Amino acid sequence: MGRMTPPELPVPAEASPRAGGFATRTPEKLCVEGVSLRFGGIRALDDVSFTVAPGSLHALIGPNGAGKSSCFNVISGLYRANAGRVRLGETDLTGLAPHKLAGLGVGRSFQNAALSAGSTVLDNVMLGRHALTRGGFLAAGLRLPWTVRAERRHAERAREICAFLGLDAVVDAPVGALPYGVVKRVDLARALAVEPVLLLLDEPAAGMNAAETAELAGTISGIRAELGISILLVEHDMGLVMGIADRVTVLDFGRRIADGTPAQVQADPDVIKAYLGTEAA
Ligand SMILES: Nc1ncnc2c1ncn2[C@@H]1O[C@H](COP(=O)(O)OP(=O)(O)OP(=O)(O)O)[C@@H](O)[C@H]1O
Ligand SMILES: [Mg+2]
Incomplete structure (x- = not known):
């Protein structure tokens, strides 16, 4: 994994593209407060609360069907909660559309299908920068001097992000030609392309072998x-989260059953029961 300095973070709303549009943002705490979500008769989330401290690596775990993806989708604006709120610092994120969240510095991973297989790694990562370009690539199409300059800076930054994730050798390769573990890295690069202050990852190791998973754990903590x-x-x-997480929230049947350090939740009888219960089932 390469090294990357904390970026000159683009602040899309206020920043002037003429000035390059770069400024610094600092992470703020994410508060999930009393979130409930129902699908018909199913309570996918039942009064779930937890806080992700600024700059921390927080894991949300639980057995199958516990409500993890539902919670992820509420935070990332895909599902609207029946009750509760999500806040990032003083900003209320509740019910905001995904593209708005990207502009506020919330980046997320997608499934592979969301990447364009025929496009190069760099082009896919550049797509992630849409949220940061005022006027977007339409303005760039007019070849105004400042848009050309801004686009060049975005491309440079996209290359930097690729290098950081060890993708330098494949930046110009089509995504469709790459092995699975590398494609997942491209997905991460695209999530980082919005210069997030908060990165949301839903089961990034799904489908990976043990070696790829270990490598990914290193990348995420990096x-x-x-x-x-x-x-x-x-x-x-x-196993994946225990070595790298600062704090862990555990869900089971849509409820928060534990919250603490990895060591605390691992020793929690309710957590052990929930996980053993799934294995036995
Ligand atoms: N779109 C949906 N429509 C109806 N029910 C849903 C929907 N999404 C999730 N559910 C239900 O909500 C509950 C929580 O599911 P969710 O996918 O959030 O769990 P999960 O913890 O992500 O599980 P997994 O480990 O399998 O990914 C489950 O009972 C699931 O069947
Ligand atoms: Mg899930």
Whole structure:
């Protein structure tokens, strides 16, 4: 994994593209407060609360069907909660559309399908920078001098992000030609392309073998260490998160059953019961 300085973070709303549009943002705490979500008769989330401290790596874990993805989707604006709020610092994120969240510094991973297989790694990462370009690539199409300059800076930054994730050798390769573990890295690079202060990852290790998973764990803790951003990692596998998380929230049947350091939740009888219960089932 390469090294990357905390970026001159683009602040899209106020920044002037003429000036390059770069400024610094600092991570703020994410508060999930009393969130409930129902699908018909199913309570996917029942009064769930937890806080992701600024700059921390926070894991949200639980057995199958516990509500992890539902919670992820509420935070990332895909689902609207029936009750409760999500706040990033003083900003209320509740019910905001995903593209608005990207502009506020919330980056997220997607499934592979969301990447364009025929496009190069660099082009896919550049797409992630849409949220940061005022006027977007339409303005760039007019070839105004400042848009050309801004676009060049965005491309440079996209290359830097790729290098940081060890993708330098494949930046110009089509995504479709790459092995699975590398594609997942491209997805991460695209999430980082919005210069997030909060990165949301839903089961990033799904489908990976043990070696790829171990490498990914290193990458995720490296992102936190190098960039100082907050990361919320949704994960089924306790093993992956225990070595790298600062704090862990455990869900089971839509309820929060534990919250603490990895050592605390690992020793929690309710957590042990929830996980053993799934294995026995
Ligand atoms: N779109 C949906 N429509 C109906 N029910 C849903 C929907 N999404 C999730 N659920 C239900 O909500 C509950 C929580 O599911 P969720 O996918 O959030 O769990 P999870 O912890 O992510 O599980 P997994 O480990 O399998 O990914 C489950 O009972 C699930 O069947
Ligand atoms: Mg899930």
